[in-house]
Each structure stands twice: as C-alpha cells, then as structure tokens.
Amino acid sequence: xxxxxxxxxxxxxxxxxxxxxxxxxxxxxxxxxxxxxxxxxxxxxxxxxxxxxxxxxxxxxxxxxxxxxxxxxxxxxxxxxxxxxxxxxxxxxxxxxxxxxxxxxxxxxxxxxxxxxxxxxxxxxxxxxxxxxxxxxxxxxxxxxxxxxxxxxxxxxxxxxx
Numbered sequence: 001x002x003x004x005x006x007x008x009x010x011x012x013x014x015x016x017x018x019x020x021x022x023x024x025x026x027x028x029x030x031x032x033x034x035x036x037x038x039x040x041x042x043x044x045x046x047x048x049x050x051x052x053x054x055x056x057x058x059x060x061x062x063x064x065x066x067x068x069x070x071x072x073x074x075x076x077x078x079x080x081x082x083x084x085x086x087x088x089x090x091x092x093x094x095x096x097x098x099x100x101x102x103x104x105x106x107x108x109x110x111x112x113x114x115x116x117x118x119x120x121x122x123x124x125x126x127x128x129x130x131x132x133x134x135x136x137x138x139x140x141x142x143x144x145x146x147x148x149x150x151x152x153x154x155x156x157x158x159x160x161x162x
Contacts, residue, residue: 022105022124025140029120030153034160036110039117040090042159043108046152047079047095048072055080061099082106101135102127119156121149 032039058066058080070077070084073093077084082095085105093108104125111118123145127136139145 022103022126025123025125026146026149027120027122028146028149028153029118030157031113032117032119032157032160033115034117034157036090036112036117038160039110039119039156042156043093043110043119044073045159046156047082050079057081058099061101063097063099065097101132117160119153121153123149 032042034042055067057063063081065078065083066080068077068079072079073084073087075084075087081099082097084093085096086092086094091110095106095108097104102125104123107120107122107124109118109120109122111120125140127133
C-alpha cells in the first residue's frame with residue numbers, strides 16, 4: 001500500500017538513510033533514577049554487549065548489518081541488526097537496519113529531568129509484501145516486540161543505576 005502524503009505530525013514518520021519514510025510502530029519509555037551520562041553509558045554498553053542470540057537472529061532473517069563493525073556508537077558503526085544513523089552523545093541514538101521482511105529504525109532519546117532521566121525508545125518500520133505482513137503479525141501484533149523493548153529498557157535502567 002502506497003501513501004501519498006505524510007501526516008501533519010512528523011513524529012509519526014522517520015526517514016532512513018536510503019530516503020525511505022517509515023511509519024511509527026510504537027514508543028515506550030522508562031524513568032531512570034540516574035543522570036543522563038549514566039543512562040547514555042548504559043545504553044551504549046547494552047548494544048555493545050549484545051548476546052550471541054542477537055547475531056544468530058540477524059543472520060537468520062538476513063539482516064543488514066548482520067554483525068558488529070566500527071567503533072559503536074559512532075555514526076556508521078554497527079551491531080547485529082542495526083547501523084548507527086545518528087548520534088548525539090548523551091542525548092540521542094538512531095539505529096537503522098533492514099532484513100528480508102522489514103526496514104526499521106529505533107530512535108532512542110535520553111531526556112534529563114530534575115533528579116532522573118527519561119529513556120524513550122520509538123520504533124519505525126515498514127513490512128512490505130505478504131511475508132512482511134506475516135512477520136509483522138509474528139513480531140509486532142503478538143507482543144514479542146513490546147516485550148523485547150521493555151526488557152531492553154529495564155536492562156539499561158538497571159545498568160545505569162549501578
């Protein structure tokens with residue numbers, strides 16, 4: 001299904017490196033009782049220390065990138081399934097990727113408040129074709145994606161408070 005125009009709210013769309021616009025899928029946040037620098041360090045550590053299963057899954061679905069390269073989180077560096085598209089140290093990390101069934105972006109924002117930090121994760125993705133729709137049902141509609149994002153946010157929260 002093609003769309004002709006973007007909705008007025010540009011937060012509902014994300015443009016990736018190849019110029020493709022991706023619709024917003026979901027957004028989750030956690031309040032971390034730690035300063036933004038600690039949350040940023042935990043966020044970077046979380047992605048640098050991905051479990052081996054992340055690499056296996058990336059290879060299974062034909063993800064690009066399928067593994068780590070460069071000095072994460074520098075722009076252009078990668079971890080299994082994600083390439084760094086944008087980085088503003090201690091503020092924002094934008095990761096993009098694609099595989100057989102989807103093109104996607106994960107936007108992570110570190111937002112300071114009085115005595116804590118809000119870590120927000122917004123997912124944008126397209127699921128082209130019949131196989132894309134099947135994958136969307138298996139991953140998004142089933143709640144598996146929500147579970148994994150919540151787990152990642154809780155892990156980063158725990159790391160930041162150490």
